Amino acid sequence: MISNTRVLFSLILLSLSTIQVLSADSNSSNPYILSCGSSKGGTDSDGRKWSSDSQFISGNSTTAKAQYQDPSLPSEIPYMSARIFSSSCSFKFSVSPKQRHWLRLHFYPSSYNNLDKSNSYFDVTANGFTLLKNFSASITAQALTQAYIVKEFSLIPIESGNLNITFTPSSSHNNSYAFVNGIEVIPMPELFQTANLVGFNDKTIDVQSSTLQTMFRLNVGGQYVGPANDSAGLSRTWYDDSPYLFGAAFGVTSQAEKNVTIQYSKNVSDSFAPVDVYKTARSMGPDSKVNSNYNLTWVFQVDANFTYVVRFHFCELYLTKVNQRVFDIYVNNQTAQQDADVIIWAGKIGVPVYKDYAAYVKDQTGDDELWVALHPTVSMKPQYYDAILNGLEIFKINDTRGNLGGLNPVPSQMLQDAEAAAAGANDPTPRAAGSKNKGLVIGGVTGGAAGVVVAAAVCFFVYHRKKKSHESGAGAWLPLYGTSTTITSRKSGTNSGSTSHVSSLAAGLCRHFSLSEIKHGTKNFDESEVIGVGGFGKVYKGLIDGSTKVAIKRSNPSSEQGVNEFQTEIEMLSKLRHRHLVSLIGYCEEDGEMILVYDYMANGTLREHLYEHDKPPLSWKQRLEICIGAARGLHYLHTGARYTIIHRDVKTTNILLDENWVAKVSDFGLSKTGPNLQQTHVSTMVKGSFGYLDPEYFRRQQLTEKSDVYSFGVVLFEVLCARPALNATLPKEQVSLADWALHCRKRGTLHEIIDPRLKETLMNPECLKKFTETAEKCLSDHGLERPSMGDVLWNLEFALQLLGHPGEESVVTEVKANDAYAVQNAAVAIEEESSTAGVPVDGLTNSTVVFSQFMNQQGR
Incomplete structure (x- = not known):
């Protein structure tokens, strides 16, 4: 009897909980977060709960599981399950008739029920508005080199209170089908009013009555802010803005001081943007002469023949008076706002404001871009010639037909070649677009004569830019990016006419040496000329052209290994030129040899000046300056090119010193192109050097630029303590320098392991404190807690001045x-x-x- 009572009581509780769930789902004030094709939903990696979509679907559909989970997926929920449609089918939601809603659609193009993902083309409509038209998630993911796609829309209030989202397979493709992995319907406040149309004095766009698509949402000058950290429960994602910056001078980033509190006003609440967006900013820098001659500029790829709303988020973090910082705002080379003064708009420091401007992008040149630029208003004679921006959002507005659908992106020819090469390699491991080793090549081409010379070799690949923004006087650099093509695998014993491992793009940007030139310059690889040995092979001191000193790195000719490192080194360094990166002069690939030729670094590696050599010790100031130089080189790799480049093997033997003791980062054989704005990391096999490896990267096989930051933190302690990163002869707790240094710092005994030779030189205690604090932060166990390389550089320069x-x-x-x-x-x-x-x-x-x-x- 007791048992039956318990069963009955449990059934009652279950029924009540079911009723509560159903009522919550039908309550229009609550969001719908659905894992499509899942029978019971689940919780994602951010702790967000997703429900099954089964009670909201109307029409014929099937469910499926993805056959392969790409390592770069942020979570199994909602991407590993999908709902498949072979004919038109709708989701129906009860929503508030007086409220806007965010609609997010999640797509993971994979193999479902043996369907070919390349056959999936479909339309998505919502209550009369076309959101996606002839959309291919597979093509989009391939073009953007990512595994999954998220499309976000802001829907106008629906008078009936019934939101219908319809998926319709395209009739123009045979065997086409539609699918979706996740759907979010999030109630949102009214964040839109009207926006002035740039180029017209008295014309405005009624954004409030439009349906919008989010194209870009950037935390300018700050880091990635995920859905779990967004404000007002809106679950938005804010990305780093640096990949969109255009020009050689990308400004400086800053963060609010501890005594500055972000204070929302009655006009701007946290619904517009979270505190993390307003407390960081990008400005132009301290030099008024420099700032007067360039624009702080961002460039975005968009769909032509649509109107866009560009929302600027501002919050003054340092200045308190009117006319201290005044600037003009340009959108698509037209003046959107003159004499912008954040203090006038906000009233005081720390108060967020936003400004909306609309621009129509017409398809004229086939180069569909939206430019945003800031420039000091010289005519106002402000105290500082500078500009500031904290956040930036770009929204597409539906056209007169209620359409938001644009064309599918076209993958670059080099990307398609790489895909074809990969497909022909008989790799048994399935790969999705986001996880392939695309080998993106990033670089800059300067204006003037150098640009003309380079363009002659790479004009087919150059990404053509529009004219510079209004009043821009600085020499601009053109981002050159794409994917290199691996022509064939290495074959020993091939002659000089054999197929090259180097793409034609890279080959056109550096010198090709004959094997006879290399042998002559190294005295036929005389052992007396060896100046180093690494994983790739021996490094020789040599001469080219009779008098120019070079370093010649030769792969072991009897080994089949090193092809990828050889190719990556050329692809990367042939495009990058920076004072603190070692310069690649050329290469030789002949008779089975793989040889690289670099500038000669007279003072060798940083390590040999720290320990295990008889060379005179470096002073503390020298060590600081070398660390600053290396940090500059790494900072350029992370932020100075169109896409992030992660070195992946930062260590003291890969920091070289020229005759003037200028530090140069070297050895790019393991380098990887970093994540794009839709990703937080790159999933890849763990490579690097033990003792310097980021533990988070080692555990999760997820690579970010913060992995370089961790390795550089080890380098900083190595410079301070003059001992190897790993020393197996020491007691167990002291083997790892990183672990031991952190342990000593925590106990307050770090001074005991500092290089004794430094104690004989004057070391400012404040300088040492700033240096060790920086190194400690670099070694944080979690990447998000580590500083950016720009912040590391800031701290090291500050430490030098404290000295x-x-x-x-x-x-x-x-x-x-x-x-x-x-x-x-x-x-x-x-x-x-x-x-x-x-x-x-x-x-x-x-x-x-x-x-x-x-x-x-x-x-x-």
């Missing part, structure tokens, strides 16, 4: 202590000069400079 100069007070005291803006700008002005520009750059020892400046504004 001061013998017989003088620290130059930091030259800055007024109460001028936070001046201190911030002086501290974060980062020199990013080009090694090809031919313009001398002052060294760090110049005491007349508070911090390093943008000494060279030519293209890199």
Whole structure:
């Protein structure tokens, strides 16, 4: 009897809970978060709960599981299950008739029920609005080199209170089908009103009565903000803006001081953007002369023949008075706003404001871009010639037919070649678009004569840009990007006429040496000329053209290994030119040999000046300057090109020193192109050097630029302590330098393991504190807790200034202590000069400079 009572009681509870769930789903004030094709839903990696979609579907459909889980998927939920439609089918939701809603559609193009993902073309409509037209998730994912796609829309209030989302397979493709993995319907406040149409004095766009598609949402000057950290429960994603920056001078980033609190107003609530967006910013830098001659510019690929709303988020973090920072805003080379002064708009520091402007993008050249630029208003004679931006959103507005659907993107020819090569390699492991080793090549082509020479070799691949924005006077650099083509696998014993491992693009940008030239320059690979040995092979000191000293790295000719490293090194370094990156002169690929030729670094590696050699010890100031130089090189890799480049093998043997002790980062054989804006990481096999490996990367096989930051943190402690990253002869707890240094710092005994030779030199305690704090933050176990390489650079430069100069007070005291803006700008002005520009750059020892400046504004 008791047992039956318990059963009955359990059934009652189950019924009540079911009723509560159903009522919650039907309550229009609650969001719908559905894992499509799943029978019971689940929880994603952010802790968000997804429900089954079964009670909302109307029409014939089937469910399926993806046959392969791409490693770059953020979560199994909702992407590993899908709902498949072979004919038109709808989802029906009860929503508030007076409220806008975010609609997010999640797609993971994979193999479902043995269906060919390339056959999936379909339309998506919502209550009369066409959201997607002839959409191919497979083509889109391939073109964007990512595994999954999220499409976000802002739907106008629906008077009936019934939201119908219909998926219809395209009739123009045989065997076409539609699918969806996840659907979110999120109630949102009314965030849109009207926007001035740029180029017209009195014309506005009624955004409030339009359905919108989110094209870009950027945390300008800040880091990725995921759905779990968005405000007001809106679950938006905010991406880093740096990949969209255009031009050699990309400004400086800053963060609100601890005493600045973000204060929302009655006009701007946290529904517009979270605190994390408003407390970081990108500005132009401290040099008024430089700022007057360039625009801080972002460039975006969009669909032609649509109107776009560009929303600018502003929050002044340092200045407090009117006319201290005044600037003009340009959208698509037209003036959107003159004399913008955030303090006038906001009233005081720390108060967010936003401004909306609309622009129509017409299909004229086939190069469908939307440009956004900021420039100081010189005519107003502000105290600082500068501009600031905290966040940026771009929304597409439906056209007069209620359509938002654009064309599917076209994958680049090089990407298609790489896909074909990969398909012919008989690789048994299934791969999705987001996880392939595409080998993206990033670089910059400067203007003037250098650009003409390079263009002659690569004109087919150059990404043609529009004219520079209004009043831009700085020499711009053109991003050159795509995927390299692996022609064939290596075959030993091939002659000089055999198929090359180097793409025609890279081959056109660096010199090809004959094997006889290499042998002559190295005295036929004489052992007396060997200056180093690495995983790739031996490194020889040599001469080319009779007198030019070079370093020649030769692969072991009897080995089949090293092809990827050889190819990657050429593909990367042939496009990158920077004072703190080692320069690749050329290569030789003949008679089974793979040889690389570099500039000769007279002072060898950083490691040999720290320990295990008899060379004179480096002073503390020398060590600081070398670390700053290496940080600059890595910072350029992470942010200075169109896409992030992750080095993946940062260590003291890969930091070389020239005759003037200038540090140069070397060895790009393991480098990878970083994640794009739709991804947080790159999933890849773990490679690197033990002792320097990011533990998070090692555990999860998810690579980010923060993996380089961790490795650089080990380098910093190696520089301070003058001992290897791993030393198996020491007691167990001391084997790993990273672990031991953190342990000693926590106990307050770090001074005991500092290089004894440094104790004989003057070390400013504040300088040492800033240095060790920076190294410790780099070694945080979780990547999100580590600083960016730009922040690391900022701290190291600050540490150098704290060191001061013998017989003088620290130059930091030259800055007024109460001028936070001046201190911030002086501290974060980062020199990013080009090694090809031919313009001398002052060294760090110049005491007349508070911090390093943008000494060279030519293209890199």
